[in-house]
Amino acid sequence: MTIRQLLETIKKNDPKADLSLVSKAYDFAEKAHRGQKRSTGDDYIQHCLHTAKTLSELNLPLPIIIAGLLHDVPEDTEKTLEDVKKHFGTDVAKMVEGITKLSRIKYRGIDRYVENLRKMFVAMAQDIRVILIKFADRLHNLQTLYAQPANKQKRTAMETLEIYAPIANRLGIGELQARLEDAAFKYAYPDEFINIEQLIKKNFPIKKKNLNNMIRKAKTKLDKQGIKYYDIYGRTKHYYSFYRKFLKFNKDVTQIYDLVALRIVVDSVADCYAVMGIIHNTWPPIKGRIKDYIAQPKPNGYQSLHTAVFGDDQEIVEIQIRTQKMHEQAELGVASHWLYKESPKAGKKEVDWMLELADWLKEIKDNSKFLEGAKIDVFQNRIFVFTPRGDVIDLPEGATPIDFAFHIHTEIGNKCAQVMINNQISSLDKKLNNGDVVQIVTDKNRKGPNPEWLKFVKTRTARSHIEVYKNKSWKKFIPKFSNKK
Ligand code: MN
Secondary structure (H helix, E strand, C coil): CCHHHHHHHHHHHCCCCCCHHHHHHHHHHHHHHCCCECCCCCECHHHHHHHHHHHHHCCCCHHHHHHHHHCCHHHHCCCCHHHHHHHHHHHHHHHHHHHHHHHCCCCCHHHHHHHHHHHHHHHHHHCHHHHHHHHHHHHHHHHCHHHCCHHHHHHHHHHHHHHHHHHHHHCCCHHHHHHHHHHHHHHHCHHHHHHHHHHHHHHHHHHHHHHHHHHHHHHHHHHHHCCCEEEEEEEECCHHHHHHHHHHCCCCHHHCCCCEEEEEEECCHHHHHHHHHHHHHHCCECCCCCEECCCCCCCCCCCCEEEEEECHHHCEEEEEEEEHHHHHHHHHHHHHHHHCCCCCCCCHHHHHHHHHHHHHHHHHHCCCCCCCCCCCCCHHHEEEEECCCCCEEEEECCCCHHHHHHHHCHHHHHCEEEEEECCEEECCCCCCCCCCEEEEEECCCCCCCCHHHHHCCCCHHHHHHHHHHHHHHHHHHHHHHHHCC
16 A cells, blocks of 8 residues: 555545645654564555554544554654654644553453453543544554464454454444454454355345345435435445344344345435335335334434335345434444534533443443442543452542542541552552552551541542541540540
8 A cells, every 4th residue: 555545545535635744644654664564574654554544534634644654653663752742743642652552451361351441441531533543553453464373363353352343333433343343253253254254145146136226216216206315325234243143143044134235325314204204115114123213323322214124026125214414423433523523522422422431341340339320520520540450430630549449438448558559559649640550458457547638538428438437536535535524
C-alpha cells in the first residue's frame, strides 16, 4: 500500500481536506521506521499505512488518522513522544501516548485478560479515539497473523474475540466489530471456520441470484410509490456472526435466513415504515420475525426495522430498513459523532457508554460491589481505579485510598492501615489517578478510623463513617468520666 492510496481514501470522504499534515506524518513515520521489517517481510511502514487507512475508511477526523500513522513511533523507533509532540502538537501526541500505554501488557493467563480489559477501560475513559486507533492497529495485526507462530495466533485471536470485539459492539461500531471478528475467527476456531466458509460458499450463489431479482423488484415498487431511497443492496452475513447464529440454532442452517440480506436505506423514519408496508405487500412476511428497533433501539443505540419474508422462489430473506443516519450509527457507532462534528466529549451519551461498559465489566467479573449504587453525575469528574482483581471502582476526582477503602466496605475503611498503589507503598492521603490499582492493607486490631482522615477524604461515604465513629468514641469517652464520680 502507498501513501497515495491513503490520501485518496481521505479525499473521497472529504475533498477539501488539507492533506499536508498527513503527508508530513507519513514522511516522519517512514523515516523513523526505515529499515524495520514486519514478520511478513514487509516494511514496517506498511503496518502504519494500513492502520491509518482503516481509520480513514471510518471517515474519522485527520488528527486520528495522523495518530494512526505515528502510533508505533515512540514504542519501536528512536523518535520519542516529545518529537511527535514537537511536530504534530499535543493532541496527536496524547493519542499516540495512549496507544503506547495500551500496548504494554505484561501478564499472562487470566491476569493478562484482566489487565487488558483494565487498560482498555482506562484508555476509553481518557480518550475514546485511542480505542479506535487500537482497533485499526489490531485489525492489521490480525490480517498479518499468518506470519506469527501458532501460539501467538491463537492468543491474539482469542483476545480479539473476547475483549476487542465486545467493546466495539458496545460502542456500536458494527463495521469494525465484524472485521475484527472475521479476521480472528479462523485462528481462534480453525475447524469451525472451514465449515462455515464451505457452508457460505455453497449457499451463497443461489441466494445471491434471487436477491438481485428482489432488489430490482423493490426498486421498481419504491419508485412507483415515490419513495426516495439512498441505497438498496444485498449483503452477505459476516462469517463470525453467521457462526454465532449457527450455534444458536443448534447448527440447523435452514433456520438462518440472513445468510444474505437485503438492506434498504431511506430518507426518513416515516419512509422506513412505508417501505416495510410495501415489502410485506410484495412478499409475505414470516410470523414473529418483525422487529422494530426504531421504536425500541438496542442498548448500543442500534436502530432499524427488521423483517423476514418469503421471497421469490420461496427463499427466505431477511430485510433491514433504516434511515441514513441510523445506518451511519450502526456502522460507525461512537465514531459517527464526528461525522456530525459533535464533540467527542459530548456528555450524556458518553456517560451512557461508560456506564454500559461498566455494566458489562460487572457481568464479566460478577462482582456485586462494582459500581454499587454509583450515580455518575458528571463523568469528567470521575476517576476509575481498580482492585487487585481487576474490578473497576469509580470515585470522584481527588479521591484518596481511604475513600477507596470505604467504598469497598465499611470494615475495610475502619481497619485500613496501609495502602499499595500500583504495587508500591503509598500514603493514605495520596490522590488516586485514573487506572491505579489500589490494594488496602488492613489491621484487624485497629479500633477504628483516624479522625485526621476527615482532613482529606473526598466522598460522603468515607466522611460519614469516620464521623460516626468519632462521635461514638467521644460519647463512650464522656460516660467513663461521669461514671468515675
Ligand atoms: Mn501497531
